[in-house]
Amino acid sequence: xxxxxxxxxxxTSAAAGAVAVGGVAICLKKAADQLDEKRVALAGLTAAFIxxxxxxxxxxxxxxxxxxxxxxxxxxxxxxxxxxxCVTVVLSVQCLLFADGGLSALGLNVVNMALVTAFxxxxxxxxxxxxxxxxxxxxxxxxxxxxxxxxxxxxxxxTIEYAIGGTGGASIATVxxxxxxxxVLIGIGEGVITGLTVSAVLASRPDxxxxxxxxxxxxxxxxxxxxxxxx
Amino acid sequence: xxxxxxxxxxTDGLLIPGSTVVHRAPAQLKIAALLVFVLAVVATPREAxxxxxxxxxxxxxxxxxxxxxxxxxxxxxxxxxPFLGFALFLPLLGSSPRVQVxxxxxxxxxxxxxxxxVAKGTLGVSASIILxxxxxxxxxxxxxxxxxxxxxxxxxxxxxxxxxxxIVGEANRMSIARQSRGYDPRWLWQARALAxxxxxxxxxxxxxxxxxxxxxxxxxxxxxxxxxxxxxxxxNERVAAAAVPLLAVSVCVAAHLVP
Numbered sequence: 001x002x003x004x005x006x007x008x009x010x011x012t013s014a015a016a017g018a019v020a021v022g023g024v025a026i027c028l029k030k031a032a033d034q035l036d037e038k039r040v041a042l043a044g045l046t047a048a049f050i051x052x053x054x055x056x057x058x059x060x061x062x063x064x065x066x067x068x069x070x071x072x073x074x075x076x077x078x079x080x081x082x083x084x085x086c087v088t089v090v091l092s093v094q095c096l097l098f099a100d101g102g103l104s105a106l107g108l109n110v111v112n113m114a115l116v117t118a119f120x121x122x123x124x125x126x127x128x129x130x131x132x133x134x135x136x137x138x139x140x141x142x143x144x145x146x147x148x149x150x151x152x153x154x155x156x157x158x159t160i161e162y163a164i165g166g167t168g169g170a171s172i173a174t175v176x177x178x179x180x181x182x183x184v185l186i187g188i189g190e191g192v193i194t195g196l197t198v199s200a201v202l203a204s205r206p207d208x209x210x211x212x213x214x215x216x217x218x219x220x221x222x223x224x225x226x227x228x229x230x231x
Numbered sequence: 232x233x234x235x236x237x238x239x240x241x242t243d244g245l246l247i248p249g250s251t252v253v254h255r256a257p258a259q260l261k262i263a264a265l266l267v268f269v270l271a272v273v274a275t276p277r278e279a280x281x282x283x284x285x286x287x288x289x290x291x292x293x294x295x296x297x298x299x300x301x302x303x304x305x306x307x308x309x310x311x312x313p314f315l316g317f318a319l320f321l322p323l324l325g326s327s328p329r330v331q332v333x334x335x336x337x338x339x340x341x342x343x344x345x346x347x348x349v350a351k352g353t354l355g356v357s358a359s360i361i362l363x364x365x366x367x368x369x370x371x372x373x374x375x376x377x378x379x380x381x382x383x384x385x386x387x388x389x390x391x392x393x394x395x396x397x398i399v400g401e402a403n404r405m406s407i408a409r410q411s412r413g414y415d416p417r418w419l420w421q422a423r424a425l426a427x428x429x430x431x432x433x434x435x436x437x438x439x440x441x442x443x444x445x446x447x448x449x450x451x452x453x454x455x456x457x458x459x460x461x462x463x464x465x466x467n468e469r470v471a472a473a474a475v476p477l478l479a480v481s482v483c484v485a486a487h488l489v490p
Contacts, residue, residue: 004314006351010274028381035383038444044390045440049433051395052402068429077433089388096262096371097245099310099359102352103266104273167277167347174324193426200430208437 002094003109003158005102012165017107023115024088031081039082046078047086054090069154071117072147073194076125076139076211077201084118108161112154121150125211136202139212144195148187155183245363252471253297253365257464258374260472265362267476269355271483277347279486283354286482289475290357299364307360311352318345318352368392394443398436405432 008016028035035043050070070090074083091109094100101109128142159176166175202209206216248254253261268289275282294304322341329336366374372392376385405428414424444452464472 004311004348004352005269005273005355006348007314010270013273024384025381028383031383038448040383040386041390041444041447042437042440044387045394045398045436045443046433047387047391048394048398049436051391052398052432052436053429055399055402085384085387086391089384089391092384093388093392096359097363097368099307099356099363102269102273102355103359104269104355167344171324193429196423196426197429197433200427201433204430205434205437208434 002091002101003105003112005104007102007167008105008108008161009165009167010104012161013104013108015107016111016161020088020107020110020115024085024110027081027084027088031079031085034079034082043078043082043086044089046074046082047089050074050086051090051093068190068193069113069117069151071113071154072121072125072143072150072190073197075118075122076143076146076194076198077209079210080118080122083122084114087114087118108158112157112161116154116157117147117150120153121146122211124149129211134215136199136206136212136215139202139209139215140195140199143198143211144191147194148191151183151187151190152180155179246367247299247303247364249298249365251297251365253293253361256468256472257377258366258370259377260374260464260468261362261366262371262374262378264472264476265358268358268479271476271479272351272354275351275483275486277343277350279489282482282486283350286354286479289478290354290361293475294357294361297361297365299361303364304357304360308353308356311356314352315349318348321345321348390440390443394436394439397439398432401435402428402432 050073053068053070053073069087071083071087074086077083078086088110091101091113092106095103095106095109125142125146128145129138132138132142156176159172159179162175162179163172166172198209198211202212206212272283272286275286291301294301321344322337324338324341328339330339330342331337362371372385372389375388376382409424409428
């Protein structure tokens with residue numbers, strides 16, 4: 001899903017770039033009071049974690065594999081604003097250093113993989129949290145389902161971008177069908193891994209899961225503030 | 232689909248050390264030049280085949296000046312293979328009119344679309360490869376800062392890049408540990424071990440972040456890294472760095488006027 005240069009035409013790429021800049025600016029503003037010099041180091045390590053996790057190729061079905069996008073995972077672990085910033089940084093570094101995703105398409109990639117997954121997915125996560133019981137299992141199920149839907153949502157947004165400014169000759173139905181179809185499969189994998197990852201973190205350091213703060217606010221002895229007590 | 236490109240090479244493993252003009256140019260100029268260049272390439276009408284030939288000559292020229300071996304450039308171009316696969320399908324699936332090429336009926340719009348993706352994608356990837364091959368990561372980050380990117384972003388990127396090798400090393404060790412216990416996943420329901428590894432990796436990364444922050448705070452860190460060697464671009468460097476994007480923009484404009 002890393003869109004290269006020339007895949008989507010220049011006006012659409014520029015418009016997506018403007019949307020990405022606006023979205024990232026809002027994230028920076030919202031995260032500013034949390035992003036003191038302490039949190040910046042932790043956000044950087046979270047970004048490095050997302051980068052490493054994107055290298056985990058998981059089996060989808062015999063032979064084929066997909067890799068995590070990590071947007072919803074980041075949002076559940078560190079909150080949607082810092083999560084979106086982390087994924088944005090990952091995408092920018094991948095683009096500048098590894099030529100993965102075109103520089104002119106960076107706006108498109110940030111919109112699809114950082115903003116849509118972190119915010120769209122997080123909204124779904126919050127809705128599911130309201131519907132499901134307030135337990136650890138509820139958090140795990142919500143994060144799994146939300147991240148699966150987040151991936152499909154991202155592929156839908158890609159299809160819209162392709163419909164507006166796609167340079168390919170193939171019809172929108174063909175591209176959209178293929179994209180969404182593949183990403184339903186990837187989404188299932190993403191959902192399973194995200195849910196299991198969140199449950200693994202909840203098992204050892206529940207205070208590190210932003211999306212489950214309400215469960216641990218009155219945990220005996222432990223403060224919900226994450227930093228400093230474990231070092 | 233991305234991913235998997237960091238396997239063996241660390242972030243600075245991409246650098247090809249040298250002291251050419253391209254290596255010495257300040258990073259902020261190189262990044263700005265790259266951005267203008269790819270924007271010009273993307274905005275060029277695909278029918279202007281000559282313009283893409285000029286861009287390719289420019290890229291090869293810069294690669295020669297920067298002493299980036301052509302073989303290395305070609306090897307790193309593999310990153311775009313998945314999209315080339317997509318491009319190959321377009322002539323088969325595209326709409327009419329269709330043309331006969333070597334006895335196969337291909338769609339003319341599909342052929343143009345495939346050409347468009349292959350040409351622009353390859354030029355963009357090559358330009359980025361040259362930037363990464365001639366610029367150390369630390370300079371790249373400083374360059375972004377000097378281009379007035381928000382400090383929170385460059386700081387996150389700085390920590391990420393510095394600790395990437397450590398975390399990727401951690402992930403690789405965990406993967407070796409899994410494999411040596413006979414882990415060979417074929418199906419999705421075998422992914423549980425991977426997920427608990429990811430959970431462990433997050434906790435370890437986060438705790439490392441806490442320790443790193445304490446260590447830095449105790450050494451006087453108050454939110455920004457000291458700039459060790461400040462590089463202000465000289466007038467000559469600005470002119471030299473402006474040459475490539477200026478050329479690209481004029482080719483792009485010319486391609487719109489004379490298709």
